[in-house]
Amino acid sequence: MTLAIPFLKVLLAAIAIAIAIAIAIAIAIAFSSWLAGKKPELAGFIIALPLTSLLALAFSYTEHKDAEASITFAKSILIGVPVS
Numbered sequence: 001m002t003l004a005i006p007f008l009k010v011l012l013a014a015i016a017i018a019i020a021i022a023i024a025i026a027i028a029i030a031f032s033s034w035l036a037g038k039k040p041e042l043a044g045f046i047i048a049l050p051l052t053s054l055l056a057l058a059f060s061y062t063e064h065k066d067a068e069a070s071i072t073f074a075k076s077i078l079i080g081v082p083v084s
Contacts, residue, residue, distance in 0.1 A: 017059055024055050053077045 028051050036043035057077070061070040 013063075017063060021055055021059055025051060050077075 028046070032043045032046045035046070057070060057074055060073055061067070064070070
């Protein structure tokens with residue numbers, strides 16, 4: 001029973017992070033959609049950015065507070081983006 005409490009805390013934290021990421025992505029998409037009516041070139045540039053990667057880096061650093069791990073994570077993204 002004592003193992004269930006830390007597991008639930010971790011699970012709730014993971015759910016909170018997932019919700020925060022979803023909200024941030026939704027805001028970026030909504031903003032870009034609005035911006036497309038005014039400045040379509042800028043809106044296209046914003047959408048073309050790998051938003052998920054940028055948000056994942058930010059949330060990863062916020063969650064773990066480990067700069068070295070974040071740098072390694074960023075390097076792996078940098079290698080993976082051109083391949084995809």
